[in-house]
Amino acid sequence: AQSVAQPEDQVNVAEGNPLTVKCTYSVSGNPYLFWYVQYPNRGLQFLLKYITGDNLVKGSYGFEAEFNKSQTSFHLKKPSALVSDSALYFCAVRDVGSQGNLIFGKGTKLSVKP
Amino acid sequence: DGGITQSPKYLFRKEGQNVTLSCEQNLNHDAMYWYRQDPGQGLRLIYYSQIVNDFQKGDIAEGYSVSREKKESFPLTVTSAQKNPTAFYLCASSRGTRETQYFGPGTRLLVL
Numbered sequence: 001a002q003s004v005a006q007p008e009d010q011v012n013v014a015e016g017n018p019l020t021v022k023c024t025y026s027v028s029g030n031p032y033l034f035w036y037v038q039y040p041n042r043g044l045q046f047l048l049k050y051i052t053g054d055n056l057v058k059g060s061y062g063f064e065a066e067f068n069k070s071q072t073s074f075h076l077k078k079p080s081a082l083v084s085d086s087a088l089y090f091c092a093v094r095d096v097g098s099q100g101n102l103i104f105g106k107g108t109k110l111s112v113k114p
Numbered sequence: 115d116g117g118i119t120q121s122p123k124y125l126f127r128k129e130g131q132n133v134t135l136s137c138e139q140n141l142n143h144d145a146m147y148w149y150r151q152d153p154g155q156g157l158r159l160i161y162y163s164q165i166v167n168d169f170q171k172g173d174i175a176e177g178y179s180v181s182r183e184k185k186e187s188f189p190l191t192v193t194s195a196q197k198n199p200t201a202f203y204l205c206a207s208s209r210g211t212r213e214t215q216y217f218g219p220g221t222r223l224l225v226l
Contacts, residue, residue: 009154034214043118043204043217044157090156094212101147101172102215106156 002027004093006105013081013112021076021108023091033074034092034102035065044090050074051096061085081112117141118218120205125223127192127199135190135221137205145211146188150174151202151220160203163188164211192223200225 003026013019025031032051036044048059055067065076076089091105118139127133139146145164149157159172163182177196182188188207192199202222206215 032212036217041202041220041222043120043219044206046214046216049214101159101162101211104157106154 002093002095002103004091004103004105006089006091006108008108009106010109010111013110015083015112015114016080019078019081019085019110019112021089021091021110023074023076023105025072025074025091025093027093027095030096031074032094032096033065033067035059035063035074035076036090036092038088038090038107040087047076047089081110083112083114086110086112118205118207118216120203120218120221122221123219125221126226127223128226130194132191132193133223135192135203135205135223137188137190137218139186139188139205139207139218141207141216142185143207143209143216144185145208145213145215146182147206147208147215148172148178148180148188148190149204149206151204157204160190162211199223 005024034049035047038044047063048057050057050067058064063078088107090107092102094102121136147162148160151157158174160178161180163169166185179191204220205218208215
């Protein structure tokens with residue numbers, strides 16, 4: 001069975017500092033991995049995805065994520081946080097080889113303070 | 115949110131009433147999805163459709179119904195059988211079920 005975990009309900013970062021939002025996953029085969037961001041009372045916006053290839057994936061708004069197969073992780077990172085990055089972040093996974101749907105984590109609230 | 119519209123933004127349901135949430139996309143996507151979002155629970159799949167005139171139940175389909183008569187439209191009906199309908203409902207679409215999903219702005223359903 002597929003699953004995804006976001007171990008932190010909330011992450012607090014000072015503006016200008018690097019940020020990391022953690023995600024670990026479990027699939028039986030190879031994973032498709034996604035990060036989405038949600039601002040209050042809005043839909044989810046796609047940030048980036050990993051399908052295959054380079055383990056470091058670059059996405060929108062300066063975000064990037066590193067796929068680590070041995071640790072089954074796909075952590076979201078940004079070198080310098082902005083106050084406007086404050087939002088709810090969701091990691092999602094599906095098994096490449098299955099017809100299964102996307103499984104979403106419970107979300108991590110990122111708070112960036114000035 | 116571009117290309118996918120949901121209406122209304124807020125919807126109020128009375129006891130015993132069925133209500134329908136609208137989702138339209140102009141992205142020419144084949145696949146469409148409905149998710150329910152509750153605080154602290156992430157997104158849960160209600161129904162999805164891979165192609166016109168076909169749809170499948172997701173993880174929490176009880177108390178909901180859908181139709182897919184047109185490629186661009188995938189309305190969701192919350193029936194009176196859904197005893198706890200208060201939530202934020204999100205519609206999404208993708209070129210295929212293995213492609214990136216793009217989301218609409220959501221509808222918040224409240225019970226009077």
